[in-house]
Amino acid sequence: MSSDPWGRVDETGTVYVRTADGEQVVGSWQAGSPEEALAYFERKYEGLVVEIGLLEKRVKTTDLSSKDAMTAVEHLREQVDAHHAVGDLAALRVRLDKLVELVDKRREERRAQRAKQSDEARQAKEALVAEAEELAGSDQWRAAGERLRALVDTWKGLPRLDRKSDDELWHRFSHARSAFSKRRKQHFAxxxxQREEARKTKERLVAEAEALSNSTDWGATAARYRDLMAEWKAAGRAQREHEDDLWNRFRGAQDVFFAARGSVFAERDAEQTENLKLKEELAEEAEKLLPITDLKAARAAFRALNERWEAIGHVPRDARPKVEGRMQSVERAMQEAEEAEWRRTNPEARARAEGLTGQLQAAVDKLSGQIEQARTQGNEARAQKLERELEGRRALLDQALKGLQEFGG
Known part of the structure; x- marks a missing residue:
């Protein structure tokens, strides 16, 4: 008979394992020695130890499901309880019991983790729904559309909730996207x-601009082009494929007109510059007539100069006031000389001047006598009053005498 601390083989070849409940039959061994029998069943024990160790490692380090882990535990427990191995079977049962506790703990941890993930997923999806509903009213079509697409990708990456909650949130999310898409479609429609209407308006403006491009009515046509440009800006943009072509035609028609006008104006400016030179020469000749000593000769000379002046065309607008002002100054001097000559040779005017002078001289003489009389009478106040009146009459007399001198008097 052979034995070790955990088992023995009796003389009949029966192998026993020692347990807390006494010896249990492991099996029968007839093919060899008792030592070989114990070694065989000890190796079976070691095999169970290895399997339990591997299962412990899988439970601790992998994502083995609780169900699969418990199935494996029960399979090993059956083997241990079958007493087909020699060794400390009680220790194996203790390890299996602890393994069950570990599996239960991992199950609770996973349940808590799933609950936490579910809560986080719910909050994340509720946040996505809230943002999508806010974006549904946005007019930032490009940015909002891109953001909504990004929200869909984020949604797909989140775990599902329970069916009812997930379906309700998805319905709100989808409804917000649909509302935005509907508004965007209506906006672009x-x-x-509007762009089609702008195209029609601009085609009409282009047709009119092209019809005006050969006009030589420079002022009216330029004004009409300004009006057409204002209408163009007010019309808004046409479709992209039409806008540039319409603008090039519209601008091209204007360029044809304004190039022609510019050429004509350049010729006119050159002519007017030459006219200005000629008029400045005439103004210089007219100014040499001053001061006027021979009115008749000066009048004839100025008349001849003025006829030559009128025969010359326009001058540049900004130079016109100055050169015309020079001629007008000579003309005013001529008129003043004529008025002076008229006054000098007018008998009626001379008689009126002489009469006025005589009246004023008589008034001065009379006041002088009254002043002398007042002082003789000792009335100084009256004398001073009459002197002030006398000063005024003398001033008028001086003016009248100067006027009379114009008549050679």
């Missing part, structure tokens, strides 16, 4: 209609 309206925009397309």
């Amino acid at each position: 309206h925009l397309d209609a």
Whole structure:
């Protein structure tokens, strides 16, 4: 008979394992010695130890499900309880019991983790729904559309909730996206209609601009082009594929007109510059007539100069006041000389001047006598009053005498 601390083989070849409940039959061994029998069943024990160790490692370090882990534990427990191995079977049962506790702990941890993940996923999806509903009213079509697409990608990356909650949140999320898409579609449909209307308006403006491009009515046509440009700006933009072509035609028509006008104006400016030179020469000749000593000769000379002046065309607008002012100054001097000559040779005017002078001289003489009389009478106040009146009459007399001198008097 052979034995070790955990088992023995009796004389009949029966192998026993020692347990807390007494010896249990492991099996029968007839093919060799008792030592070989114990070694065989000890190796079976070592195999169970290895399997339990591997299962412990899988439970601790992998994502083995609780169900699969418990199935493996029960399979090993059955083998231990079958007493087909020699060794400390009680120790194996203790390890299996602890393994069950570990599996239960991991199950609770995973349940808590799933609950936490579910709560986080719910909060994340509620936040996505809230943002999507806010974006549904946005007019930032490009930015909002891109953001909504990004929200969909984020949603797909989140774990599912329970079916009811997930379906309710998805319905709100999808409804917000649909509302935005509907508004955007309506906006661009309206925009397309506006652009089509702008295209028609601009085609009409282009047709008129092209019809005016050969006009030689410079002022009226230039004004009309300004009006057409204002209408163009007010019309808004046409579709992209039409806008540039319409603008090039519109601008091209204007360029044809303004190039022609510019050429004509350049010729006119050159002519007017030459006219200015000629008029400045005439103004210089006219100014040499001053001061006027021979009115008749000066009048004839100025008349001849003025006829030559009128025969010359326009001068540049900004130079016109100065050169015309020079001629007008000579003309005013001529008129003043004529008025002076008229006054000098007018008998009626001379008689009126002589009469006025005589009246004023008589008044001065009379006041002088009254002043002398007042002082003789000792009335100084009256004398001073009469002197002030006398000063005024003398001033008028001086003016009258100067006027009379113009008549050679």
